[in-house]
Amino acid sequence: MKTKQPRPSGAKQNDSEMTGARRMDALGQLLRCSQFKESFTLSVQPSLRLHFLAGLQAATTAVISLALFQLSPWAYLLGFAVLGAPVALFGRFATRRRRTPLVFQCALLQVGAVFVMSVASWLMEPVVARLVILALLSGLFFFISIGARLGMPGPLIFVFAASASMGTPTSWQAIIEQTSATGVVAGLAVLICYLTEIVRVQVDDGIPFQMPLQSLRDRMLAAARVVAGAAAAMLLALALSASHPGWAAVGLVAVMQGSDLRINMNRAVQRTIGTACGALIAWPILAQHPSVWVMISILAFFMFVTEIIIGWNYALGQLSVTPMALIMSQLPTPNAITVAVVPERILDTLLGAAVAIAIAVLCSTLADRMHLANHRYGKKTGP
Template sequence: MSDNKNKRLPPLPRSRDKKQGLRANVSRSMATRQLLTPEQLQESLAVAPPPSLPIAVIAGLQAALALLTAIVLVTYSPWAHLVGFPALGALASLFGRYAPLEHRMRIVGVCAALLTFGVLVPSLASYAGANATVMVLTLALVAGMSTLMFSHWRLGGPGAVIIVFAAGGAQAPVASWDMLVTRMGLTVAGGVVAWLICMLTDRLRTAEMANLKLPDAPRRPFSHELIAAGRITMGAAMAALIAHAAGWHHPAWAAIGATAVMQGGHLHVTMSRALQRMAGTVVGAFIVWAILALSPSFWALVAAIVFFQFITEIIIGYNYALGQVTVTPMALLMTYLASPAMAGASMPVERVLDTILGAALGIVFAVIFSTVDDRIFLARRRKKAREQS
């Protein structure tokens, strides 16, 4: 027995200690500090060319033409007062720009259906008599469900944020079944316009696509897709509810901001998008204020919307902040065109506040719900950057 007492015990395995030490080094507080470094700001300011400038130009032309056609057609129809809905459907032309030619039209068609879904959910809720809080929560529902669909069906950018934008545009009350059906019909019509224009012009991408080689997006486990969708649902709901409680007129913009930021695949991308979205929105809101101060005519507004849509699709590939400088005027002028009485002079300021709120909550939720792998990736990236500097 004494021999057993004096016998040296084997050392404990060190793998557990290493694992615990690794987890401590990639804590959420550590990740937060790494996201608040000067290196992160430099990443946000970086400008890089898009995968293909010719394809970006073609995509801009397609989106601008689809938007203009949808607006013009409904303006000379009995439903001119609902001009915003076909314009929302026409946003289907934004999707699939780098998709192979044989897959592009499927993506545009699916996204047109998702835009219609984005309009349908809040419209049905309003028709059913939902109160303001429930209407705000429909934005979160649309954000989560569309995030899951985009991820699982691999539809690509610009992602679920456009569907949430459509849901935000459908927040106005629905007084009758006829109004609901008309909304849906006009949104579908806008999607059909987008599909036809892309079909007729997509051959312009043929030569460029033959030389373009893009890496395949990784297939994520369905459980990871569900977690990401749940995280975005919570972030969009919290952002919209806070904006609503503050008495802001457009809580959808806060939900859009949270969704856009949390679409980033990694924490450093999420933080960059938050900084870029806030900075670009401030500049874009000032542009809107300057335009509206001139009291532009209807067709001047349409021309501005189409112009900003075209420019956005070209420059957003260089830097997300640059895209926000032009997409903000496009979105706000569309809102003003659809509901000038509801827009008000404070609209640009509210857009900035809502965006800052949504972006800030987006990065907070991204850190809170981050996995160990997310934080390890960030730590390794920061370490590599330090070694190269």
């Protein structure tokens, strides 16, 4: 009986290379049904307790600070005060010794995002000029987050804060006030994390859900891609008459945080579908024109729930992130709540995700595309 001769290893490698070498091949693989199915698989939570505590710390910060601001003469700064609370989400997987300095560092970045974007908005009247500054900040925060090993939620929080600060301040005093409001709440977040650090479980110094540390050159190239992509996404949103084009940059950064093409696509699908479903939750809430106190309560609830479910699947997290983000955008004008922002949030997210995938594929290296092909065809590429 004639036995089948084994195929030379070189031939197998050549087939694999031909399958995944071209950008069109990579795009085709990303658009397969199996890729979309993979986007909705549930992951194992590394530590539900750490997620629970991070959500509780952020929600507690929001409730205490926003209630105090609402009762104070500075209630008009609620929209900027709320931007300080998400700082508590950082460092959940850091060691006890590293957690507080890391959260403090993120607090400084958050305050810096509000200050720089506020000053730029005051000095630059054209909207396009502000969008350019926001695109540059998106790349800068992306670069810093990777190099400083900040972990999740990464540059997304800083880009969101910058985009929320694009309104034109009326004076230098207004800039100081809104920056201070963010700083005070961010400081409270640092304090709450420090005081409750004792109840955290001890963890190793590894941080899950983080892009691998790259060389300086690679980080600079990745940041440049984010700048170009954010600018393109926001200009597209502006061309479509979107009133919050900065949200497109947020969507793009969320997708480009993925460590490879496969994760990029997963996050694009998860963020788009999750945002659309989350918008259906936000719509009836905003349609009721809730009071400030109701919005604060709902905001804290969603902030807590997000951290419980987002570790299982990013799309699940968007079910609560979307209402939370929309409520945060409405806090500065509680008497003029509108549901018009709901469909715009979906549009901006879709634009950001689409541009992110386009940039990721166009700027991908042969190694990136081969990694995708090897994963798709079941070949192990390394640990």
